[in-house]
Amino acid sequence: MKALIFKEVRSYFGSIIGFITIVVFLIITGVFLWVIPGNFNLLNMGESSLIPFFKLAPYIYLVLIPSFTMRLFAEEHRTGTFELLTTKPITASQIVFSKFISGCLLTLFTLIPTFIYYISIVFLGEEIGNIDHSSTIGSYVGLVLLAFSFVSIGMYCSSLVKNQIVAFISAVILNYIIYEGFYLFADLVVQPFDFYLLKFSMLEHFKSFERGILDSRDIIFYISISTFFIVTTQLFVSTKKA
Numbered sequence: 001m002k003a004l005i006f007k008e009v010r011s012y013f014g015s016i017i018g019f020i021t022i023v024v025f026l027i028i029t030g031v032f033l034w035v036i037p038g039n040f041n042l043l044n045m046g047e048s049s050l051i052p053f054f055k056l057a058p059y060i061y062l063v064l065i066p067s068f069t070m071r072l073f074a075e076e077h078r079t080g081t082f083e084l085l086t087t088k089p090i091t092a093s094q095i096v097f098s099k100f101i102s103g104c105l106l107t108l109f110t111l112i113p114t115f116i117y118y119i120s121i122v123f124l125g126e127e128i129g130n131i132d133h134s135s136t137i138g139s140y141v142g143l144v145l146l147a148f149s150f151v152s153i154g155m156y157c158s159s160l161v162k163n164q165i166v167a168f169i170s171a172v173i174l175n176y177i178i179y180e181g182f183y184l185f186a187d188l189v190v191q192p193f194d195f196y197l198l199k200f201s202m203l204e205h206f207k208s209f210e211r212g213i214l215d216s217r218d219i220i221f222y223i224s225i226s227t228f229f230i231v232t233t234q235l236f237v238s239t240k241k242a
Helices: 002-013 017-035 049-067 069-078 079-084 092-124 133-160 164-188 193-199 200-211 216-239
Strands: none
Touching: 002 092, 017 049, 017 092, 049 069, 049 092, 049 164, 049 200, 069 092, 069 133, 069 164, 079 133, 092 133, 092 193, 092 216, 133 164, 133 200, 133 216, 164 193, 164 200, 200 216
8 A cells, every 4th residue: 555655646746746736835825924915914914823824725725635636536547547556456445545645645745834834923923932822733733634624525526537627626616515615505594404504514613723622523523524535435446446
């Protein structure tokens, strides 16, 4: 399985895809947080906080992650290499997990450089270190779990089709529905249905992390989302491999 993971990671960084993904994420967040005046500008906030970054990052990941997960299976279906892969002495779960982990690793590579934002806020405040460390750490944990969920959804969409563009659009739509769609729909329905819609919303659970609260229910929710789409992808790949 390690060989499969290394193969996927090399495919990202052996081409320009991985580097573009990292650079695009850093440029977009950097411009909004430090250059463009507005609600996301850290210098205009008047307080030492990374809240604007954690408000912005999920929407960037919502589009950015499908841009590289769309090729996980769709490209192999298109080129016919998936059929070759299924002839190898590996299980469907190993194939799926290797692709999921490689997608998660690339996501982490985009997130690690953003710690410079955290360091900058720590030293730019009127009092050095005057930042809510617990909420920042909690928000990073929540963002990682959220991003991994997006990876699992993007991988699932990629496994269904041969066209990468279709996989990309499907993943973006599904990500948005689960992240914010249920949250918005909750305002349109009556009780108790609004309560259940909110509980299915990634945004609702992410808000707890932003407050620095590491609630086991929120962690389990994101793990459940990832697990559901990993298992669903595995079942679909199993039928192809059979």
